[in-house]
Structures are given as C-alpha cells and as structure tokens.
Amino acid sequence: QSNDDANPSAYDEEDDMDPFSSSLFGGRAPMGLQSTLRALSGMMAGPSTRFRDILCNLRAKDDPSLQLCALQELSDTLLISNEDNLAGQFSPDPYVKELVTLMQPNQFGEENPEIMLLACRSLANLMEALRGSVANVVYGGAVPILCQKLLDIQFIDLAEQALSTLAKISVDFPASIVREGGLTACLTYLDFFPTSTQRTAVTTAANCCRNLPNGSFPVVRDVMPTLLNVLSSNDPKVVEQGCLCVSRIVESFKNRPQNLEELIEPAMLKAVLRLLLPGTTNLIGPHIHTQFLRVLAITSKTSPRLSNELLKMDVVDTLYQILTGVSPPQDVENTAVKMDSVLVMQALIHRPREQVYETLNVICELLPGVPSRDASKTDNLLSTYFDSHMSIGLRSPKSKENVEDRRSLLEDCKNELKRFAMILFPTLTDAYSSTVNLHVRQKVLIAQLKMLHILEPSLIEDALRTVPYPSFLASILSQQDHPSLVSLALRCSELLFQRLENVYQHQFHREGVISEIIKLSEGTLSEGREADSSDPTVMDTTADSSHVVHRESGTERDDDDNEDEDPDDFDDEGEDDDGEDMSDSEDDAPTPRNLQKLETALNDVVIRDAQAFLEVYEASHGETVRAEALRILTALKSLASEIRSRYEHGADGGLALFKQFASYFDGEALESITSSELLNSGIIQVLLDVLGNHQAPSIRDARAAFLQAFMGVSISDKAQSQSTATTPFSVLIRKLQDLLSRTEHFEVLTISHNSLENT
Numbered sequence: 001q002s003n004d005d006a007n008p009s010a011y012d013e014e015d016d017m018d019p020f021s022s023s024l025f026g027g028r029a030p031m032g033l034q035s036t037l038r039a040l041s042g043m044m045a046g047p048s049t050r051f052r053d054i055l056c057n058l059r060a061k062d063d064p065s066l067q068l069c070a071l072q073e074l075s076d077t078l079l080i081s082n083e084d085n086l087a088g089q090f091s092p093d094p095y096v097k098e099l100v101t102l103m104q105p106n107q108f109g110e111e112n113p114e115i116m117l118l119a120c121r122s123l124a125n126l127m128e129a130l131r132g133s134v135a136n137v138v139y140g141g142a143v144p145i146l147c148q149k150l151l152d153i154q155f156i157d158l159a160e161q162a163l164s165t166l167a168k169i170s171v172d173f174p175a176s177i178v179r180e181g182g183l184t185a186c187l188t189y190l191d192f193f194p195t196s197t198q199r200t201a202v203t204t205a206a207n208c209c210r211n212l213p214n215g216s217f218p219v220v221r222d223v224m225p226t227l228l229n230v231l232s233s234n235d236p237k238v239v240e241q242g243c244l245c246v247s248r249i250v251e252s253f254k255n256r257p258q259n260l261e262e263l264i265e266p267a268m269l270k271a272v273l274r275l276l277l278p279g280t281t282n283l284i285g286p287h288i289h290t291q292f293l294r295v296l297a298i299t300s301k302t303s304p305r306l307s308n309e310l311l312k313m314d315v316v317d318t319l320y321q322i323l324t325g326v327s328p329p330q331d332v333e334n335t336a337v338k339m340d341s342v343l344v345m346q347a348l349i350h351r352p353r354e355q356v357y358e359t360l361n362v363i364c365e366l367l368p369g370v371p372s373r374d375a376s377k378t379d380n381l382l383s384t385y386f387d388s389h390m391s392i393g394l395r396s397p398k399s400k401e402n403v404e405d406r407r408s409l410l411e412d413c414k415n416e417l418k419r420f421a422m423i424l425f426p427t428l429t430d431a432y433s434s435t436v437n438l439h440v441r442q443k444v445l446i447a448q449l450k451m452l453h454i455l456e457p458s459l460i461e462d463a464l465r466t467v468p469y470p471s472f473l474a475s476i477l478s479q480q481d482h483p484s485l486v487s488l489a490l491r492c493s494e495l496l497f498q499r500l501e502n503v504y505q506h507q508f509h510r511e512g513v514i515s516e517i518i519k520l521s522e523g524t525l526s527e528g529r530e531a532d533s534s535d536p537t538v539m540d541t542t543a544d545s546s547h548v549v550h551r552e553s554g555t556e557r558d559d560d561d562n563e564d565e566d567p568d569d570f571d572d573e574g575e576d577d578d579g580e581d582m583s584d585s586e587d588d589a590p591t592p593r594n595l596q597k598l599e600t601a602l603n604d605v606v607i608r609d610a611q612a613f614l615e616v617y618e619a620s621h622g623e624t625v626r627a628e629a630l631r632i633l634t635a636l637k638s639l640a641s642e643i644r645s646r647y648e649h650g651a652d653g654g655l656a657l658f659k660q661f662a663s664y665f666d667g668e669a670l671e672s673i674t675s676s677e678l679l680n681s682g683i684i685q686v687l688l689d690v691l692g693n694h695q696a697p698s699i700r701d702a703r704a705a706f707l708q709a710f711m712g713v714s715i716s717d718k719a720q721s722q723s724t725a726t727t728p729f730s731v732l733i734r735k736l737q738d739l740l741s742r743t744e745h746f747e748v749l750t751i752s753h754n755s756l757e758n759t
Helices: 006-017 032-058 064-079 092-102 113-129 131-139 142-151 156-170 174-179 182-188 195-208 214-230 236-252 257-263 266-276 286-302 304-312 315-324 341-350 353-366 379-390 397-433 438-454 457-463 469-479 483-499 501-510 513-521 527-531 536-544 548-557 580-586 592-618 622-648 654-665 675-680 683-692 699-711 728-743
Strands: none
Touching: 032 064, 032 092, 064 092, 064 113, 092 113, 092 131, 092 142, 113 131, 113 142, 113 156, 131 142, 131 156, 142 156, 142 174, 142 182, 156 174, 156 182, 156 195, 174 182, 174 195, 174 214, 182 195, 182 214, 195 214, 195 236, 214 236, 214 257, 214 266, 236 257, 236 266, 236 286, 257 286, 266 286, 266 304, 266 315, 286 304, 286 353, 304 315, 304 353, 304 397, 315 341, 315 353, 315 397, 341 397, 353 397, 353 438, 397 438, 397 457, 397 469, 438 457, 438 483, 457 483, 469 483, 469 501, 469 513, 469 675, 469 728, 483 501, 483 513, 483 592, 501 513, 501 622, 513 592, 622 654, 622 675, 622 683, 654 699, 654 728, 675 683, 675 728, 683 699, 699 728
16 A cells, blocks of 8 residues: 555654754755755844944944943953854954044043943953954054053043953063053052952063063163062062063063163062062962072173172072071181081972072172183183083173173172172082082082182182082092083182192192093093194084083983073173074084084093193192102001901901091091092901901901991091081091992983973
C-alpha cells in the first residue's frame, strides 16, 4: 500500500508539534529559507542602523536632552560590545569627533556636566570594546581635553572618569599624554582623590614615564616633589607605581647628567634608601627592590655629587643588610670587623641573584674608575672589554675628568669611606665564594680593585686585617675559571703589592700567589697574537666582539641571562664611544672564529700581565722574601716528619709536637699558617696517617694529644677579635675549607632566568 497520502498529514502533524517551527530559521516550508535570510539581514543591519541614529542624535546641538539619551545609549552599547560584533560595521572616527566636541563647552560657553561625563565614559568604553580605536581617540584630539579636565577640576566625577580614560590611552600612547601636560595633570590633585583613583593616577603616570621624550624635562622636574610624597604613601599599590615612575625617569635621563642631578635630590635618595632597607617596610616587592638598586647605580655613575651624598647617608648599611640580612657593625674605628663568613654566605646564597648583582653594581659605581695601565699593548684589549661592560677603565677625557671630580669629593667623606671599606671588603670576599655566576664574580673583583686603587694604604691594611686575601687571590689564580677573573685577580695582586709591599710581599709567597703567577707566566702566547700584536685590525675585532665574551661565558656556565647584558647595567657614556652601537649590531651573529680569537687574546693578556708582575716583583728584593717563606715551609716539613717518626715507632711525647703545630694557627690572618703551606708541607697527609691508622697501637695516644693541643686551649684574644674562631681546631677547619675550595675544579651549570623582562 502506498504511503503517499499519509506523508503530507504526517509532515503537517510534525510541524504542529515542532517547537522550533517558528524559530529563527523558520519551518520546512519553501518560505523558511527566505525568512531565515530576512532575519539574518535584520541582525546585520540592526546595529549599523542604531549606531547611525545615535550619531545623528549626537549632532543635535539644539536638543541637549536628545544628545544625553544618545550618549547613554552609546555608552551602554559599547559597554557590552567587543571587537567581534563591532568589526566591519563601526567606524570610530566620526563618533570620536562628536564625543570630543561634547566634552567641551557649547557655542554659548555653557557646560553640561552630565553630557561631558557620558561622552568621556563613551570614549573609555569605546577603547575597551575596540582596542584599535585608541589611536583614533588620540588623533581625534581627546588627550588635551582630558588633561584639561584634570588640571581644572570643576566636577569630581568627570575628573575621575577623565583619569580612567587617560589610563587606557597611556598603555599605548604615553608620549602623547606627556606632550599635552598629562603627567602633571595626573599628579597635581592626587591627594584629593580616593585611594582607588590615586592608584589609577599613579599607574597612568608610571606608564607615561616609559621612554620619556627629550623635551619632557621641565614637566618631569615639576612632578618630582609629588612623586617624593607618593613614596611615603601607606598604600602598597600607590607606592609601587610611584617607585616605577622614579626608576623609569632615572632610566630616561641617565645619559643627561645635568638633568638627572636636578631631578634626583638628596631627599629622593633618602626615600629610596628607606624603602630598600630590609625589615623596615613591606610596601615594595622584589621586582621594585631590584629596580631601585638600579636607580642607585645609575645615579652614582652619572653624578659624582650624588654618589658622594649616598656615602654620607651611610648607604653602606643598606647595602650590607641587603647582602647579608643582618645589621652591620656600628663601631669600626678601633677594632677590626668581626663577621661570621658562613652566615654571610648562607644569606647571600638565598638572596635573589638579581638583587645581589645590582647591589654589587651599586658598590662598583660609588667608587671612581681605575686607570688603564701602559704596560703593554694588549692592555687596551682588556680595557675595551671592561670599559664597555664593567666601567673599569678610562678611555675618554670626559670620563677621566669625572674621576678627578669623584676623587676631590671623596676627600670630604673619609670617615664614611673608611666605614664603607671596613664593612664591605670582607663581605665581597664572601660574596665571591657564595656564587658561581661569572658576572657576579666579575663585579666583586672590580669593586675590590677600585677599593685597592682609591683607598689609603693604612685603610686597606685595616680592612683586610681579618681577611686571608692573598689566599683568596691565589685560589682565583689557581682555578682559572675565566680569563677575565684571572686578569682582575692579577691586577688586584699588583695593586696590593705596590701599595702594601711591606705587608703582603712576604704573604704572597706563603700563600702561593707568586707560584701561581709563575705558572701563568709560563703559558705559551698564541702565534697570531705575537705576529699581529701591532696590527690594529686585531684590536678592532676584539672591540667588536666585546659582547661575545658574555655569550661565551653563558655557554660555559649556562647561567648567563639577558639581564646581565642589559645595556642599562654596563653601557658607558654614549659620548665616549661613538662606535659602540655599531659594534653591538655586528655582534648579533658571532662567528666561531671571533670567539676563538677573543678567548685567545684574553689568555694572552693574562700571560703578559703575569710576566709584567714578576718583573716588578723580582726588582723589589723578591729573593730575600722568598727565602724567608721557604724557611717557614721547611720548618713545617720538619715538624711533619717529627710527628710521623714519633708515632711510627710507638713513642710517647707527641703532645709537645702537636702544641708546636697548634701555635701556627694562632695570631692574625697574616701571621697564622696559610692554606698553601698546609698543602705543600705534607702535614695533612701526616695527620691522616697518624690519626687515621686504626692498626697503629699509638692511635689513641695520638688522637688524645691532638685534641688536647688543638681543642684544650684558646687562641689569643687578638685573634679571637678578628674572627668567630676560638680554638686552633676552628682555625684548622677553616683553613682546610679554604684549601678545598682552592683546589677543587668542577663545572657548574645553572638555570638561566630573567626577572626583569617585564620592566
């Protein structure tokens, strides 16, 4: 039986029961498709028609009520819109033009606050819904009107809305706001706004302070007192954004010393130090903390006067607390500074690496530069490398003049400089041992090199009284981690030898510094360098590859990051080297040949410096001192032989020998036994054989005699005043630790990261 007759009725019944028969897409009748198309076209045409009507009503200047209704409708529509439903059917320009007009008085000079408020709100909603319309708003002339509403506040609601609208513009077009006086407008009446509005105002100002244009100095100068008050706010968000304002202003004017000195007053430096001091405030986070350290470094580098002011403000206390987490000693006049190196290194290990690096950078920039030596042609190579990255050498007459200014100013703060050296010099030695990061270690050695160059010899002697500094230098020379570190250690050795020859000439032999330098001097110079030492192209290639060293070191240790190579950290004055930008662009693709040539050149520098040092050393009666050091080493070897023979034959009476050995661990750092003598005398092997041989019948007597000699007595009061050790055994353990770190060689790989990438 056919179902043809039943089908229509079946479809009719289904249509009657279909809940979607009257839906957007119509039923199954032939007219359903047409209905769907009409509905879709209506949806497409609806918003366009509505926006056209709104635009016409906005132009109805004779009917303010109609304009008010149109503004309300436009504001509400834009509030719930986004780029998807506005793209292709909404052109911002005509609306921006009318909204900007409505924010101004009419042709009769009358102002309608409600119309102005809604017009300003519509602009904000427009930029929120259609992000690309920010440019239309700026080029439509809205910025001057918005700034005027903030400078001449007649309606507080309108001022707050204008501020919110400027905040959206400041993200993409900060310079346009600064040109129209918006930086002043945002901060002028800051105290009259509630806290939430203050946050918006300071955030807008912080955005405007990024890459300030050259002509903005008068505007920035006028807002600095307001920013100083912002740093004293109780709201963390306001303080944080105010800190960003200050740091970005300093970054923008770092190459204009005169302008920067006018902008940063001593009161501002005091506020920065107050916020940096650990434990006094929790208003700033680690990111802002690091930024403020950069502010101090840039300020110290740019202005000798402000650098001097920082020293007078006891910046050393803040820097020491940042590095160690504890308060610095107060009295450094009469007694040597007593520090627990273990606690200091533990604090440094747990401190964020960026903060440690920037703190060391501040220490370096507070001190004048070190002049380049004229010992060899290759010294220019090293000065090129360190000038462009470490601010150590002095290439231009301008920089030399700057150093002379710093020297003359430092004459007025000798007490502060003494405190600076007494507290920080020992801490820097611990900072070197607490990290494997190449750039941090370079900063430590550069800071110490500058101190050795600028301080009086008597002050250097006092600062190093508690530090086995020759052992520290010998460790660097023996490990040979990186040519730059070895070269810096050589320069420190040379300065120490020149300025305190009577103190350290003997100690250099005892600690093995001279023997390590002899090993370095016996290295083979590369044939290319010897053949082409007078070829200027070699120097040019090296200068062009100065950035490559950092990439190379990052390859060796894998702990390098972009922050360490940031030009803000290392760039010298732009006027000093016109070709530096050119070299930077050429270094983007370093070739293996350039890397090899640079490494070879740096190694040659180390060899030549070692040879030059030995020439100076031999000319200053080095043989006599060598003989005295050899006498002490011979006495230790003889003592070791006596201890071995005494207990090998099972004889008693070893206590006197151990007491004689313990006497070598009493006295000042420069008087007690050195780690090099411990190693070369063979005494360590003797102790191991005598105290560790369980088959020997006299092991109990040997151990008892050793403990009685090393732990049964205390070291002298003078020695205890300079360290945390109280017995010869404590000193022995410390010497063994120094010896271990000096002789061990291993590669360390660390994870690279950069917390400043959102700066």
